[in-house]
Amino acid sequence: MSSATHTHGSHGSSSQSGEVQPLVGHLVSYPTLLATGTTLLLLTIITVAVRYVDLGEANIYIAIGIAVVKATLVSLFFMHLRWDRPFNLLVLVGSMLFVILMMCFCMMDVGQYQHTFIPGNPSAVQMQLDTTAPGAPITLKR
Amino acid sequence: MTTLDSRQIPTSAPDNYLTHTRGLLSWLLTLDHKRIGVMYMTAVLTSFFVGGVMALLVRTKLLFPGAVEWMSADDYNKAFTLHGAVMVFLVIIPSVPAALGNFILPIMLGAKDVAFPRLNLFSFYLWVLGAICAVWSLLVGGFDTGWTFYTPYSTQFAAGGVIPVLIGVFILGFSSIFTGLNFIVTIHKLRPPGMTWFRMPLFLWAVYATAVIQVLATPVLGITVALLVIERAFNIGIFDPSMGGDPVLFQHFFWFYSHPAVYIMVLPGMGIISEIIAVHSHRHIFGFRFIAFSSIAIAIFSFLVWGHHMFTSGQSPMMNVLFSAITFSVAIPSAVKVFNWLATLYKGSIAFNTPMLYGLAFIFLFTIGGLTGIPLAVLSTDIHLHDTYYVVAHFHYVMMGSALIAMIGGLHHWWPKMTGRMFSDFWGKIACGLVFVGFNVCFFTQFMLGSQGMPRRYYMYQPEFKMYHHISTGGSYIMAIGFIITAIYLIHSLFAGKKAPANPWGGASLEWQCSSPPPHDNFAVTPRVGDCYDFSAVRWDEEQEGYVIDTEAHIAAASNGKGH
Amino acid sequence: MSDITNHTDDAHAHDAHGEHAKYPFLAHHFETPYQQFDSCKLGMWLFLATEVLFFGALFVMYAIMRFKDPEVFSYASQYLDTIMGGINTCVLILSSLTMAIGVRAAQTNKRGLLITCMALTLAGALGFLVIKYFEYEHKLHANLKWGPGFYVPASEEAKVAVEVAHMTNPVLELVSANPSEGASKVALVALPPADKSSIRAPKAGPNGVASPAELEAAASTHEAGHVDTAHLLDPKLPPNTHRFFAIYYIMTGLHGIHVVIGVGLLTWLLIASIRGRFTSEFYTPVDLVGLYWHIVDLVWIFLFPLFYLIH
Numbered sequence A: 001m002s003s004a005t006h007t008h009g010s011h012g013s014s015s016q017s018g019e020v021q022p023l024v025g026h027l028v029s030y031p032t033l034l035a036t037g038t039t040l041l042l043l044t045i046i047t048v049a050v051r052y053v054d055l056g057e058a059n060i061y062i063a064i065g066i067a068v069v070k071a072t073l074v075s076l077f078f079m080h081l082r083w084d085r086p087f088n089l090l091v092l093v094g095s096m097l098f099v100i101l102m103m104c105f106c107m108m109d110v111g112q113y114q115h116t117f118i119p120g121n122p123s124a125v126q127m128q129l130d131t132t133a134p135g136a137p138i139t140l141k142r
Numbered sequence B: 001m002t003t004l005d006s007r008q009i010p011t012s013a014p015d016n017y018l019t020h021t022r023g024l025l026s027w028l029l030t031l032d033h034k035r036i037g038v039m040y041m042t043a044v045l046t047s048f049f050v051g052g053v054m055a056l057l058v059r060t061k062l063l064f065p066g067a068v069e070w071m072s073a074d075d076y077n078k079a080f081t082l083h084g085a086v087m088v089f090l091v092i093i094p095s096v097p098a099a100l101g102n103f104i105l106p107i108m109l110g111a112k113d114v115a116f117p118r119l120n121l122f123s124f125y126l127w128v129l130g131a132i133c134a135v136w137s138l139l140v141g142g143f144d145t146g147w148t149f150y151t152p153y154s155t156q157f158a159a160g161g162v163i164p165v166l167i168g169v170f171i172l173g174f175s176s177i178f179t180g181l182n183f184i185v186t187i188h189k190l191r192p193p194g195m196t197w198f199r200m201p202l203f204l205w206a207v208y209a210t211a212v213i214q215v216l217a218t219p220v221l222g223i224t225v226a227l228l229v230i231e232r233a234f235n236i237g238i239f240d241p242s243m244g245g246d247p248v249l250f251q252h253f254f255w256f257y258s259h260p261a262v263y264i265m266v267l268p269g270m271g272i273i274s275e276i277i278a279v280h281s282h283r284h285i286f287g288f289r290f291i292a293f294s295s296i297a298i299a300i301f302s303f304l305v306w307g308h309h310m311f312t313s314g315q316s317p318m319m320n321v322l323f324s325a326i327t328f329s330v331a332i333p334s335a336v337k338v339f340n341w342l343a344t345l346y347k348g349s350i351a352f353n354t355p356m357l358y359g360l361a362f363i364f365l366f367t368i369g370g371l372t373g374i375p376l377a378v379l380s381t382d383i384h385l386h387d388t389y390y391v392v393a394h395f396h397y398v399m400m401g402s403a404l405i406a407m408i409g410g411l412h413h414w415w416p417k418m419t420g421r422m423f424s425d426f427w428g429k430i431a432c433g434l435v436f437v438g439f440n441v442c443f444f445t446q447f448m449l450g451s452q453g454m455p456r457r458y459y460m461y462q463p464e465f466k467m468y469h470h471i472s473t474g475g476s477y478i479m480a481i482g483f484i485i486t487a488i489y490l491i492h493s494l495f496a497g498k499k500a501p502a503n504p505w506g507g508a509s510l511e512w513q514c515s516s517p518p519p520h521d522n523f524a525v526t527p528r529v530g531d532c533y534d535f536s537a538v539r540w541d542e543e544q545e546g547y548v549i550d551t552e553a554h555i556a557a558a559s560n561g562k563g564h
Numbered sequence C: 001m002s003d004i005t006n007h008t009d010d011a012h013a014h015d016a017h018g019e020h021a022k023y024p025f026l027a028h029h030f031e032t033p034y035q036q037f038d039s040c041k042l043g044m045w046l047f048l049a050t051e052v053l054f055f056g057a058l059f060v061m062y063a064i065m066r067f068k069d070p071e072v073f074s075y076a077s078q079y080l081d082t083i084m085g086g087i088n089t090c091v092l093i094l095s096s097l098t099m100a101i102g103v104r105a106a107q108t109n110k111r112g113l114l115i116t117c118m119a120l121t122l123a124g125a126l127g128f129l130v131i132k133y134f135e136y137e138h139k140l141h142a143n144l145k146w147g148p149g150f151y152v153p154a155s156e157e158a159k160v161a162v163e164v165a166h167m168t169n170p171v172l173e174l175v176s177a178n179p180s181e182g183a184s185k186v187a188l189v190a191l192p193p194a195d196k197s198s199i200r201a202p203k204a205g206p207n208g209v210a211s212p213a214e215l216e217a218a219a220s221t222h223e224a225g226h227v228d229t230a231h232l233l234d235p236k237l238p239p240n241t242h243r244f245f246a247i248y249y250i251m252t253g254l255h256g257i258h259v260v261i262g263v264g265l266l267t268w269l270l271i272a273s274i275r276g277r278f279t280s281e282f283y284t285p286v287d288l289v290g291l292y293w294h295i296v297d298l299v300w301i302f303l304f305p306l307f308y309l310i311h
């Protein structure tokens, strides 16, 4: 069996001539890796910068949106998912879908019974405050 | 009693997995999936004994409506909690996938081993560690929260052993995850040529669907019990209302795992039944694809219905309606399976031996268990039935009447393969009958108890319930006798049982094509795969006192398109 | 993709006995190295799926807590140090990059580069833990803790300050209006308007009272009682703020445990690569630990904005 027939990394323009090819798996080029890393760093700087701009509600969505883009970059390029078997991608996306499912159902429910929570300090917190920090302003917030 | 004759066939014992290497260490450090399966089976059955003794203690206490001297109310709480936790986490969840699945799955698939043998052994030792944690909990005062660990009871009150048992559950969760992960990879990557998805026996489909649930749901249980440990130890205010936490949220988290866990328990049992029904009625399974896909459908649906455990715990009305509606839909894939099994039996040449009796018992009990679930899914009736003995009876029909009965049936079905010995079919049938009758006497009574308002988990009860409790306890004793007989004839068969042929029942899947017990590497050459439910090429061989399969004809029939 | 998907079918065509002699790392139950590699990879991805759900449940917990008490999250987030968190994010991303380069080095038989990359990744992991340690240390010093401990003054001076506040009832204000004077200047004044917080609004960012620079200065000068108890003396402290710190410690702590495990794995890889265990034929451990390390990075990518970048 010649290993050439089984070279995984032969597609794409990434393979540099004269370099050893792996028996299995995909080879990602240095420029791709470096570009991914740089983009991730840039996005980090952007997301920190946006924090200091008050956009109200939008801030959180921008922050999460940037995080999703970063996560996609990491999984596609660093984790080789772009070249990997589709089933592995399905495993990752599927697990995330189940997290979203859990979040949606739980949030829908909590949203419905939220008005039943008693505002103010919970009982054990109030007892703690009365003994250790009776002067704290929060002591009064019943 | 013929099978108990010590009419040993003097064969020069070929090398099998039991004789391949010797000594205790060769077992404790084995990477052979068959030996790990046997170790799991031994451990699970030991736990089953412990859980069973606890159940009998609880039932015996309930002979008396008032307080009894020999068991205080606290001890009673600890006994039923231990019974529930042991049966769920140590017995039923690992019983079929980890114990039987480990042994059978690679052989059925035609593989040499599971994909990660070391991980397999590791997950067994995680199970042992989890069991040790349960013992540790008992040493520091036991736990009396019920197996559901509801907050704030488990965070503020409860006996001292809650944290150790939670650590145990966390560890057992990872044991379960690693088993499931191993099986998914094995089924995906280690199928020999010709073993396509639709040539795969239905047991493997069921175990695959189970493994998906194990991998996706169990981590949530892990994090939930971890949070509970932290809450109990540090009062952080996540679940505990006195610190601002939300106890209903705990139930969401817990049931996100624990409803799918019901299917971790019962799905592999359904897989066993598909095998038993087809093999012992010698008839091609009816609706292969329907049964196969209903397993996957159940696995997915199981994630959408967890809120039906929370109708009366403060969950919002909107979610109650939603969860109730989705819960009804689970009935569809379950009914698909039952009807297909019945259609398989129709006009089959049914052999009424012990495994088949367990298979038929499963269909009967599972149907009752499923149908009695409907009043619990209906919001209005659930208000009345919630937390009564009706619920207890319902889930015992599903957990014990279905999952455990299937496990015992599978144990009998593959016992000749695992041990190389035949058990006494006569005593097997008697024991099966006792278990079946005892089970129904014990738990059907509880439907009546519950619908009349007897709450579950109570130490004392009104005198008018006395008769029902007495009948129920009597049933539990009948069951116990059945299980004791089972233990006796199975252990006896190990020493004096007739040597088992390779194919005692006439099965056509791959595990019946290697010797009993299987050799160390399962198959000397990669086996050729036919249609595992095509019994036309299987015939009885007088000389071997077992069935033989004409491989050429079998393969030819499959490739002629006489499949499903 | 087609060249990958062919392998399992091809795998059985070549008969097995040659393969095991040719590839000593091939386990007995696999037919070919491709089957073994694919299996390991799928197994790792399934494990990562369990990690996703493991952390995912905590993200659900976070979302529900924030949904219930949004003001707690926007208030308490100012106690977290965005700059330190940001630096930590960059450290993790860079270590992820060196890990990815390390995988390529292993694939192409570049042992020197592999060793360098493993060492750099390990350094990144340790650096992350050191920064995290300082962050925790500052918070614990100021009693920004989980549970009832959150409501206990951190030191004798702090206790006195709270008691004085109790006597001069009801509210003490910590004046730090003039940053040049530092936080050590404290004045007791009567009854500030209820809407006036002693701690500057979140927009003030990392220069707020709880910023590490000031905390550090305060800690070193030992005049820090009031600063340590800043949150207890703040009229704007919303009820249930301890829950924010509970989820903060749980989520970052669990992530930290994963980093510690990563340190162990990377050390093992470093030693094994120095010993020359990995070749272009067999580099599966590097690849799998790489996947693990990237998912640790991936979790942090979500943790960082959800805790450090909220108003």
Ligand SMILES: [Cu+2]
Pocket (backbone or CB within 6 Å): B258, B259, B262, B305, B306, B308, B309
């Ligand atoms: Cu359920």
